[in-house]
Amino acid sequence: MTKDAEIDMKEVELREMDPEKQPMTGDGPPAGGEKNGTVKVKVPDNEVTFTGLSKEELMKVAGTPGWVRTRWALLILFWLGWVGMLAGAIVIIVQAPRCKPIPEMNWWNEGPLYQISDTEAFADGLAGVEARLDEINKLKVKGLVLGPLHSVQPDMLATLNLKEMDPTKGNEPALLAVLEKAHKKGISVVLDLTPNYLGSAPWFSPSDLDDVMEKVNNAAEYWLGLGVDGIKVSDFTLATKSVDWSKFQAAVKGNLTEETKKRVLMGVVENVSDVELSELVNTTSVDLVLSDLLSHSNGGVQRIMAMNTLSSQQRSLAWGLGAAHQEQLSKKATTPALIRLYQLLLFTMPGTPVFTYGDEIGLQAIGAESPKMVWDIEKEPVEAAAVNDTAEVQRKEYVAVRKWFRSLSELRVKERSLLHEGLELPETATVKLSTDKALLVDSPVTLDKFVLAPGQAVLLQFP
Secondary structure, X not given: OOHHHHHHHHXXXXXXXXXXXXXXXXXXXXXXXXXXXXOOXXXXXXXXXXXXXXXXXXXXXXXXXXXXXXXXXXXXXHHHHHHHHHHHHXXXXXXXXXXXXXXXXXXXXXXXXXXXXXXXXXXXXXXXXXXXHHHHHOOOOOEEEEOOOEEEEOOEEEEEXXXXXXXXOOOXXXXXXXXXXXXXXXXXXXXXXXXXXXOOOOOOOHHHHHHHHXXXXXXXXXHHHXXXXXXXXXOHHHHOOOOOHHHHHHHHHOOXXXXXXXXXXXXXXXXXXXXXXXXXXXXXXXXXXXXXXXXXXOOHHHHHHHHHHOHHHHHHEEEOOOHHHOOOHHHOOOOHHHHHHHHHHHHXXXXXXXXXXXXXXXXXXXXXXXXXXXXXXXXXXXXXXXXXXXXXXXXXXXXXXXXXXXHHHHHHHHOHHHHOOOOOOOOEEEEEEEOOOOOOOOOEEEHHHOOOOOOOOEEEEOO
16 A cells, blocks of 8 residues: 555544544634534643632721721711601601691581482382382482471371371381382481471471470481481471470480491571571581572572681581472572583582482472472383473483483592582683583683683583
């Protein structure tokens, strides 16, 4: 075999060897290039791995003057920053405007009361009231004021029985059913115990006052024991002159605990001035007084002044237009526009709004008789049995007024500014509701240039 043949055989053997075992030659790629394959590198046994500084070395470094000064500087900066933030927070808290404390809110301050003076006209008796509670609940009312329901003949004290119900109005089981269903829906029930409600004077005669008050007191204890949430009486001014007034007041409020629902003592007064009403609230500690101040014929300026006089007592005041006389709002507000205006006024005034049944649709009351409530107004007449044009216009107006009423009632319940007094007006606001069609909902208005036409009302919203 020649020398050249031996070299060729050597190259073949090298090619057949494991690439890892092939020696590297100078025939590889040029500088900067790469050669395919794997190279095993043996780490020397005596190479040392870095494990960081030891504790002694760290302590030696930490004790040097430079590191000591650095630590002190960082510590001082930390505490200066912390003290600075604390001082800034204190300054902000001190200089921030103080919020007025929220006054105590009872259930009768949290929304409107709905008065059903004639259960027969409203829904054919107490059984009908129970059946209509679902629709009443949609109005977001906080309480029902029922009655009077007791048995008595006009101006005949001998026939007065405050613990017995007039059979034409319902019976005790029907009342208990109303109480149970209303309470499940979060609606409280107040019972009107005005003694001589069918006669000329609510308490018969002044000479009978003490005897009648004793009967009212006993009856209040009886009905409250069955689950009624409050008692209402008319001619409140005269009632407070009875020697048993404080006893009656104690019977209504009862021995309440933190878990017990509060009861309301509600009085009605007529033809008293704002000053007299303020004094009555202060001297009697009554829970709620419903007056007829808004029904007086004096002008708007006098009414505003009266409201200002009573503003600090709003938790004990109830307002209505016709409610003090158990009449519908439509007797005073004779047009749909005025009905809307007074609904807005009552819902936005400080105090508790009180409405008589039918006010939510603008029910027209004609004459002295209680008007029959109109139900199922959402149902449009079938074309084959269509009613006359006037009746259809009236039905649509009822629907529109109820929608307006419900919108206001929902705002009253959820808007803090409508539950508590004390507002500062900004430069601009947004229209929420308006009786003036020129003011579009959600449109902005500038308050210093804002003019509202006579007989119109607007509800504005601002942060």
